[in-house]
Amino acid sequence: MGNILEVAGVEKKYPGVVANRDVSLLVREGSIHAIIGENGAGKSTLMKTLYGLIRPDAGSIKVFGQEVSLKSPQDAIALGIGMVHQHFKLADNATVLENVILGGEPSRFGFVIKYEEARKKLLEIAKTYHLDIDPDESVANLGVGERQRVEIAKVLFRGAKILILDEPTAVLVPQEVTELFENLRDLVDKGLTVLFISHKLDEVLSIADDITIMRQGTTVATKKPAETNKKELAELMVGGELPKPIAGVQNISQKSILAFKDVSFSRHDGREILHNLNLELHGGEILGLAGVEGNGQSELIELIMGLLPATSGSVEVLGLDASTTPTKDIRNAGVAYIPQDRQRDGLLMSAPLWENRILGHQFATPMAKGIWVNKAAAAQDSTRVVEEFDVRTPGVNVLASALSGGNQQKFIVGRELSGKPQLIVAAQPTRGVDVGAQAIIWDHLMKARTAGAGVLLVSADLEELFSLSDRIAVIYSGSIVSILNPLKTTPEDLGLAMTGAKSA
C-alpha cells in the first residue's frame, strides 16, 4: 500500500519561536504511525497543521497523493482527516448520539434532524469497529475510556480515513489502554490509518507500525519497532548531547528547606496522582524536576504552596507543615512561587503592574503597612523590577494584560525574587520567553542559589534543567523514579527515566 499522507518541509514560526521546521513525514495507508518527542518538540503543532487548525508558513502536505491546503478543520474533515483531542470536546448533558452528530447532523430540509438514520449509522460504525457504545446513554455518565470511544466514533461518523489521536493514553488507566489498542488495531485492519502521539516508549513499541521521532521542532528519524529499542528512541528524543551545567559556586547547606516524606495525593474522584513521593531540597541548591507533563508536577507544587493538602505523608516547607499551613503563612515564611500558568495563577491581568507587584506580598512589609496597602513602596519597587529584569513597559501604571507574555514572565520572576526568599518554586520559569529574557532569569536564579536559597526548578526544557540544576529528580506517574547528577547523566538515562522505563 502507498502513502496516504506525505508531509515535506513544513515550517511554522511564531514571533520569536520556531515551532516546526523542515518536518517530513510519510504515513503508510492502513498503518499505526506513532509520533514521539519531548514537550515542546513540535508534535502538537504538526498535528494541528494536519487538522487545519494552523496554517504552515512553508512546506507541502499531500493526502492520497494530492497536494492540499488545509484552511480549517472542515477542510481536513472533508479530506477524511479526523482528530481526537487529548481533552475531550463533548457536551456532558447530551446523549452519545447527540454528541456524535453535533455539528454534522444529517438533516431533512436543513433543520429536521434524521435521528433514526443517524442512530443506524452510528450502530453500524460501532459494530464494524467493535466500539462498545450505547447511543442513548448520557455522556455525563460515561467514564474516561468510554468518552474516548465516543470521540473516536464521532470522527468515524464524519467519514474519517485518517485518525489523529493526541496523546490518547495520557488519561487512561492500563486496562483502558489495552482496550484502546485493540480498537486501534481493529481500525487499521478495516483499512483506516491511525496517527498517534505519545511520550511512552513501551506503548509505542507495542502498538505502532512506524515511529517518527521529533526533537526541537523537527522530525529526526522514522523507525520500525522491530529495528529499534527503547534506548535508541530515548536518545533520539532527547538528543545526542546534553548541555553542560553553568559553573557556579557550590554552597549547599545541610539545612533541609523542603522535604516530602512518603507523600501521596488523591483527587476527589479517587484517582491517585502522587504515590509515596520522597524528595528533599537543601539551601543553596537548585533541584531540577524533570518529567513528562501530567505526572504529578502540578500537584506537587500546589502541595508545597499549601493549595492542596496531602492525602498521606508529610510535606515540610521551611519547617512548616504545608498540609495544614495556609498559603499566606507559607509565603510569609519566605517561599517564592513562579507559577506555570502565569496569566491564570500569577497575575491580575486587568490590574496595573504596581498592583501586581503587591500580589503575593500583600501580607508583609513593605507592600503592606498594617492594614494599609503601601502604594508608594509598590510603585517604587515595581520600577526597580522593571529596570533590573528589563521588562519592556512605558511605566508601572500599565495593565499587565498590555504586556507581551515574555515581559509578564520577567515581571513575575522579578517580583517573586524580591525580599530574599529562602525557597523558590519555579515552574517553567522561561517557557515562552526569548533568549535574552531567559538569560536574565537564569542569572537571577543562580544568584539566589549563591545567596543560599533553595530552588525547585520544574521544567520541561532539558537545556534549562541541565544548565542550572545541581541534581535532577525525575518524576514519573506520581513518584520520584530517580535522582540524577547532571554531570554524569547520559541522554538515554534521562529519556528512559522520564518515559517510565526502568534503567538497567
Place this chain on the structure above:
Amino acid sequence: MKKDRIFWGTVAPLAAVVSSLLLVSIILILRGANPIEIFQVMISYGFDPRNLVSELNQTVAYYLAGVAAAIGFKMLLFNIGIDGQYRMGAFFGAVVGAAVSLPPVLHVLLIIITAMLAGGLWAAIAGYLKVRRGVSEVISNIMLNFIAAAIIAFLLGEELLGILPEGSQNVQTRPIPLSGQMPTFKMFNGEVYSFLFVAIFVGIAYWIMLNKTVFGFNLRATGLSFRAARSSGVNAPGMIFITTVLSGAIAGLVGLGTLLSDTHSYSMAFPSGFAFTGLSLALLGRNHPVGIFFAAFLWSFLERAAPVLEYEGVPPEIVIVMQGTIVLSIVIAYEVVARINLRQQQRAVGKANVDLVKESK
C-alpha cells in the same frame, strides 16, 4: 494616564444617557409628542425644590442599594438578594429599636448595627451555599428574597411582633421611641433625612476599604482572578463569603432613612425592587461611590418626574424605558471604553519597545 481614566469614566455614562434620550425621543415623536417639551417639563418639575427633597431622600436608599451591589460586583457576585437583605435589616432594626430604650445616639447606633447584622446574616446563607455547596448566588438569593418577605409577613402577625394602629389597614411593628429616631434637616424648604450623612460615610468607607486596605486589595484580587488570588495567599473562598456578608450588611441599611426619620416603624408598605435598582446603579456608576451617587440621583429624579408626564399625554412608563436603555447602553459604552484603553496601553507598550530598540542601535 489618570486624567484619561477620569475622562473616559465620565464620557461613557454621559454617552449612555444621551443615547437613551435619543431613543426615547424617537418613541415620543412616534407618539406625536415633542420630546424637547417633554424633557423641559420633566426638568422643571424634577428640579422644583419640593420635589428635590423627596428625590434626595429616595437617593439615600438607592445609593446604599447601589453600594451594596457594587461590593458584590467587585467579587463578580450578582447580589440580587438586596431586596431580602434590606427587608430583614429594616424589619429587625425596627423591632429591636422599638423593644429597647437607650440614650439617643446609642439607640440609633444599635438600630443601625442590628440592621446591618440582619442583612449580613441573611446574605451569609447565600454566601455559605455558594462557597461550600457551589450554589449560584443568583438562584439562592431570589429564593431568599421570597423567604424573607414570607418570614416578615408571618412575624408581623398581631399575636407576634405586629400591631394594627387604629384607623389603619396596615399591620406594622411597634413604633421606635424618640431616642431611636433620627432628625431631618432643612434643605430646599423640606425635610431631608440626616441618614444622608450615614450614606455618605458608607460611600467613603467603601472607597477607602477597597482602594487603600490590604483587605480591599484581596477582595479585588479575588474578583479579578480567583486562582491568582489563591496562589498569592488569599483565602479566596473566605473572601467570597465575607464579601457576600458585607454586601448584605450594606443592603440592610437601605430602608433605614425612611425608618429612622419618617415612619419609625416597619410595615408591609415598605417598597420593594431595590435589588434591580441597586444593580443597575452600580453598573451605571461603575462601582465608584461618586458615580453611584449621581446614578442614584438620576434614578430618583426620573421616577419623581414620571407622574407629571401623564398631564402631557405621555405614559409615565416612558421613564422605565429610559432607565432600561441607559443600563443597556452603559454596558456597551463601558466595554468600548475598556477596549480603547487596552489598545492605547498596548500601543504605548509597543512604542516603548520600539524606542528601546532605536536606542540600542
